[in-house]
Structures are given as structure tokens and as C-alpha cells.
Amino acid sequence: MSTLEKDPPERVCGDEEHDRPELVPPREVPLGGPRAMRVRRTLPARGRSMVGAWCFVDHYGPDEVAETGGMVVPPHPHTALQTVSWLFQGEIEHRDSTGAHAMVVPGELNLMTAGHGVCHSEVSTPATEVLHGVQLWTALPAEHAEVDASFVHHVPEPVEVGDAVVSVFLGELGVTAAGVAGGEPAGAGDPAPVRSLGSPVTTYSPLLGAEIVLHPHASLVLHVDPAFEHGILLDRGELRAAEQDVPGAHLLHLPVGRDTVELAAGAEGARVVLLGGTPFGEEIVMWWNFVGRSHDEVVRAREQWQAELGHVADGRFGAVDHPGESLPAPALPQVRLRPRR
Structure with a gap:
């Protein structure tokens, strides 16, 4: 997904340090013109630009496609990141310059690695009436920033754990049911065994990504890596997580050091997206659809995209089989983009 911002700000990422949970509120961003679909963006945000390697979180819908036109994102470039597409409702057609042509559907992961450079398009299909999901990016560590572009599709098994x-869809997670529907406590006796769930998809830094649906009044204990920081995004319903009430569409950031996190749903149940990873430990500059380590890297990527615009099959970004024009890059700001602490 492209940010589609006409004047995207410079983002200097990777320098936050917080020792207590914090709520990150969303901000609304339109994907295009006045009738365009709007998304709720929690990363990057002022004071919180990353959770592990997760550097971009857009949350959208339920969106009535007949009213907004749905998602129509022409070919656009990416560098040094991975895109993670995850839907709750609807269908999106994905095409990219690796030759991948895939449908994004609920409960199935589409993971595109940009590396040195890739371009892709995303368009909701004519049969889609409601569009609802998240679009996520992870930054690639410097040692992997120039890998070849690739695309992976994976269907994780939904696993029932209590209620x-x-x-x-990425990484590994341990889970234990902490209650039953109706709010009654679990029975006495030996603790419930921890159930370990995982994804075979390869990532370039330690990452966790999962969708968790809690029935009304259900509770769940997450057994997590204490070396990870985590983000809990509430999609719908009522949620209390790590002794914090989480408002709708907010992201709760949890610093490193926890080995368990309890989730408890209200009377309507809840659906959350759980993200995690080891603190990234590197500064990056994120501008428009590019991740770089310096102003000059971003300038070069922009110049190459403007010269190719998704029409040069053997160029840095390659070509996409897509009708219509590609997205031109916006103008750079009048100051140098620079990482800083």
C-alpha cells in the first residue's frame, strides 16, 4: 500500500525508549481524493514510530465500497521493507514486479519483500462490497536491505483456544485460555498447558504477527518472548490488555520484559491484531514508500522511480501489468532527510 500523501513527512525511526505501556491513538489519512477510502494510521506516530521492525500500521473499514470506491492504488515503489496484507472482509487484487498475481482474502497472509526495489498495485475486486483489514510494513535490517524482491502467500490455521x-501469520506465540464465555473463571487444578502456535514464513528480523478473536467475556493469556516489544491493535469490541483498557482502533505498545500478556474481552467480544519484535536497534529514514538510512539513499530511490514509473522490466523497480498510470513520487522536502537521535 502507498501512503498517497501529497506532502509526506520525514520519519526518523528507531529511537524511542519507553518503560511502561502507552496508547497510540490513530489519525485518519485519505487514500486519494475526497471520496476515497480513509484509513486509521497508528504507526508511525509522534513519539512512537516502530514496534520491533513494524514501522507502518494502517487499519481500515468496515468500508462501504459503493460509497468510497474501495481501494485503488496504482503501481508504486518500495525499498528496504516488507509489506504484510491481512484482511478481515473483502478481497484485494495484488500484482507486483516479481510476477506475483494474488488475491488478498480474509485469513490469508500476503507478504511482499521489497529489498533493493519492487513495485506493486492493489485494487479491491468488483465483487467486494465491504473492505476491512490492516496493511502493515516491516523495515528490513541494514544487512538485508538489498535482498532480491520476493512474494510469499501463506494460509495460517485458525486455532481455537478456550473461547x-x-x-x-508470522513468528511464534504461546497461548493459554484464562476463562470461559460468560466471565466465569477457569476451573481449579493444574494450570492449563501452553499451546504453541507458529508460522513457517521467513522474516529478516525476529517478528510476531497474529489475529486474535475473543468471544464475549473471553480471556486469553499470551506467552510471549520477553525480548520482544509488542503492539496490540483493537479492531472491534471491548478489550482490556495488560491491565489497560484499549479504546477502539488504538494501538497499545508494551515494552520489553513481559513474558505473559492477558487479554480480556467485554460483552461484545473483541478482535485484535498482535504485533511484536525485538527493538529494531537501527535508525531509518522513512519517506513516502521508501525506507533508507540516509537522505542520499532516498533521493536515489526517488530519482530511479521517476525515471522508471513501473514501465522498465529490467530496472530497479521492475514493471507491473496494470492498466493506467503509476503513482509519481511527491516532491522532496526542502531540507535534507537525516537520521538523528
């Missing part, structure tokens, strides 16, 4: 359903 919750968990789908782990």
Missing part, C-alpha cells in the same frame, strides 16, 4: 480463535 478465542488465534491465527499466527
Whole structure:
């Protein structure tokens, strides 16, 4: 997904340090013109630009496609990141310059690695009436920033754990039911065994990504890596997580050091997206659809995209089989983009 911002700000990422949970509120961003679909963006945000390697979180819908026109994102470039597409409702057609042509559908992961450079398009299909999901980016560590572009499709198995359903699409997660529907506590006796769930998809830094659906009044204990920081995004319903009430569409950031996190749903149940990873440990500059380590890297990527615009099959970004024009890059700001602490 492209940000589609006409004047995208410079983002200097990777320098936050917080020792307590914090709520990150969303901000609304339009994907295009006045009738365009709007998304709720929680990363990057002022004071919180990353959770592990996760550097971009857009949350959208339920969106009535007849009213907004749905998602129509022409070919656009990416560098040094991975895009993670995850839907709750609807269908999106994905095409990219690796030759991949795939449908994004609910409960199935589409993971595109940009590396040195890739371009792709995303268009909701004519049969889609409601569009609802998340679009996520992860930054690639410097040692992997120039890998070849690639595309992976994976269908994780939804697993019932007590009164919750968990789908782990990246990494590994341990889970234990902490209650039953109706709010009654679990029975006495030995602790419930930890169920370990995982995804075979390769990532370039330690990452966790999962969808968790809790039935009304259900509770779930997450057994997590204490070396990870985590983000819990509430899609719908009522949620209390790590002794914090989480408002709708907000992202709760949890710093490193926890080995368990309890989720508890209200009377309507809840659906959340859980993200995690080791603190990134590197500064990056994120501008428009590019991740770089310096102003000059971003300038070169922009110049190459403007010269190719998705029409040069053997160029840096390659070509996409897509009708219509590609997205031109916006003008750079009048100051140098620079990482800083």
C-alpha cells in the first residue's frame, strides 16, 4: 500500500525508549481524493514510530465500497521493507514486479519483500462490497536491505483456544485460555498447558504477527518472548490488555520484559491484531514508500522511480501489468532527510 500523501513527512525511526505501556491513538489519512477510502494510521506516530521492525500500521473499514470506491492504488515503489496484507472482509487484487498475481482474502497472509526495489498495485475486486483489514510494513535490517524482491502467500490455521480463535501469520506465540464465555473463571487444578502456535514464513528480523478473536467475556493469556516489544491493535469490541483498557482502533505498545500478556474481552467480544519484535536497534529514514538510512539513499530511490514509473522490466523497480498510470513520487522536502537521535 502507498501512503498517497501529497506532502509526506520525514520519519526518523528507531529511537524511542519507553518503560511502561502507552496508547497510540490513530489519525485518519485519505487514500486519494475526497471520496476515497480513509484509513486509521497508528504507526508511525509522534513519539512512537516502530514496534520491533513494524514501522507502518494502517487499519481500515468496515468500508462501504459503493460509497468510497474501495481501494485503488496504482503501481508504486518500495525499498528496504516488507509489506504484510491481512484482511478481515473483502478481497484485494495484488500484482507486483516479481510476477506475483494474488488475491488478498480474509485469513490469508500476503507478504511482499521489497529489498533493493519492487513495485506493486492493489485494487479491491468488483465483487467486494465491504473492505476491512490492516496493511502493515516491516523495515528490513541494514544487512538485508538489498535482498532480491520476493512474494510469499501463506494460509495460517485458525486455532481455537478456550473461547478465542488465534491465527499466527508470522513468528511464534504461546497461548493459554484464562476463562470461559460468560466471565466465569477457569476451573481449579493444574494450570492449563501452553499451546504453541507458529508460522513457517521467513522474516529478516525476529517478528510476531497474529489475529486474535475473543468471544464475549473471553480471556486469553499470551506467552510471549520477553525480548520482544509488542503492539496490540483493537479492531472491534471491548478489550482490556495488560491491565489497560484499549479504546477502539488504538494501538497499545508494551515494552520489553513481559513474558505473559492477558487479554480480556467485554460483552461484545473483541478482535485484535498482535504485533511484536525485538527493538529494531537501527535508525531509518522513512519517506513516502521508501525506507533508507540516509537522505542520499532516498533521493536515489526517488530519482530511479521517476525515471522508471513501473514501465522498465529490467530496472530497479521492475514493471507491473496494470492498466493506467503509476503513482509519481511527491516532491522532496526542502531540507535534507537525516537520521538523528
